[in-house]
Amino acid sequence: MELKRKANNLIFATGCLVLLSGLAVFAGVRQASRPVGDVIVTIGNEFNNYFISEREVTALLTRNGNQRLEGAHPEDLDLKALEARLKAHSFVREAQVYRDLAGNLHADVRQNRPIARLVHADTRLDSYLDAEGKKLPLSSLFTARVVPISRLGGGPLQAGFFQDSTGHHYLELLRYIDEHPFWRAQVAEVFVGPNGKVSFTQQVGDQRIEFGFPENISEKFAKLMVFYRQIPPVLGWDTYHRVNVEFKDQIICE
Numbered sequence: 001m002e003l004k005r006k007a008n009n010l011i012f013a014t015g016c017l018v019l020l021s022g023l024a025v026f027a028g029v030r031q032a033s034r035p036v037g038d039v040i041v042t043i044g045n046e047f048n049n050y051f052i053s054e055r056e057v058t059a060l061l062t063r064n065g066n067q068r069l070e071g072a073h074p075e076d077l078d079l080k081a082l083e084a085r086l087k088a089h090s091f092v093r094e095a096q097v098y099r100d101l102a103g104n105l106h107a108d109v110r111q112n113r114p115i116a117r118l119v120h121a122d123t124r125l126d127s128y129l130d131a132e133g134k135k136l137p138l139s140s141l142f143t144a145r146v147v148p149i150s151r152l153g154g155g156p157l158q159a160g161f162f163q164d165s166t167g168h169h170y171l172e173l174l175r176y177i178d179e180h181p182f183w184r185a186q187v188a189e190v191f192v193g194p195n196g197k198v199s200f201t202q203q204v205g206d207q208r209i210e211f212g213f214p215e216n217i218s219e220k221f222a223k224l225m226v227f228y229r230q231i232p233p234v235l236g237w238d239t240y241h242r243v244n245v246e247f248k249d250q251i252i253c254e
Contacts, residue, residue, distance in 0.1 A: 034103035036072045044110040050142040051091035057109055060085050061097070069105055082107070090136050112136060115178040116190075118157050119150040127159065131178070133171045135159030147177055149190040152199065157192065166196075173198065173214040176221070183221060197246070205237050212246030220245045227251050 039061055041054045061069055061082055069077070079097045086095035086109060093112040099105050114128030114136050128136035128144060151157055162171040170192065177183045177190075188201040198211040211220055223245045231240070231253065244252035 034074070036069050036074075036077070036099070036105050037103040038105070039069050040104055040106045042106070042108045044108070047111075047113050049111050049113055049144065051111055051139045051144075052089060052109070053141060056089075057086065057107055060089065061105070061107055077105075091139065114144045114146050116146050116174045117144070117148045118159065119148045119189075120156040121154055125156070129159060129162065129171075129174070131171075131175055133159065133162035133167070147174065147184070147187050147190055147200075149174065149192070152191040152193040169214040170198070173211075173217055176217050180221075205232065207237075207240055207243045210242065210244040210246055212244075216248075219248075223251050227253070 039058055041057045041061075043052065043054060043057065063069060063072055063076055077099075079099075082097045083095050086092050086097070086107065091112045092109055094110040096108045097105065112130055115131050116129040118127050118129055118135070120126055126138060128138065128146070129149075130136055149157060161167045174190070177187050186203050188203045190198060190200045192198055196213060198214055200209050200211065202209065209224065224243070227243055227245075240253040242252075242254045244250075244254075
């Protein structure tokens with residue numbers, strides 16, 4: 001009797017599995033033959049950046065560059081090509097294009113994000129720099145509040161500067177500033193001197209900070225924090241105009 005009950009349960013479970021598989025195949029076939037319904041764009045915006053709009057994404061999702069996707073037949077869709085077109089946009093970091101069971105086409109986009117602004121004498125030539133050291137154009141939609149960086153004396157830095165083994169250290173410095181809210185708010189502008197040493201101005205305080213080469217970054221910022229906590233509260237912010245944290249275990253104030 002027990003053996004018969006187990007056999008019946010197995011037959012029932014197998015039947016349910018076959019039925020569900022059949023429904024899944026039917027839904028897949030039906031979806032595959034259904035024209036595109038709505039185009040639904042989702043833009044990930046965890047950093048409150050607005051460099052690319054839903055309208056821009058929708059404009060990139062076309063057939064042959066000019067035909068809307070609504071009503072398109074499945075055989076006319078190339079989802080990988082649509083993803084590649086989105087990823088070619090400067091401010092798109094990741095993109096995924098897919099269809100749901102209702103026939104709608106989804107485009108999920110994650111924005112690229114600048115960490116610094118490369119400053120030129122002519123601000124129309126300015127550009128952004130992302131965390132990988134790649135150049136990003138300015139946007140008419142949004143201005144990022146990121147640290148400006150240039151050569152001491154006003155000369156521009158090119159994005160390629162950050163790509164080699166030496167420039168990578170400067171990129172690490174910019175990443176450090178960007179990743180720490182206090183320094184992102186406090187560092188006003190970064191300068192790279194002819195000898196490669198870094199200095200920067202501050203949002204609060206008139207002191208010019210002489211940082212030296214971009215090495216031992218966290219230790220140097222820790223020393224600068226010691227200066228903030230111990231010197232200005234006692235002597236005032238205007239006592240010193242130059243603070244050097246370049247040398248190990250030293251803070252030089254003048």
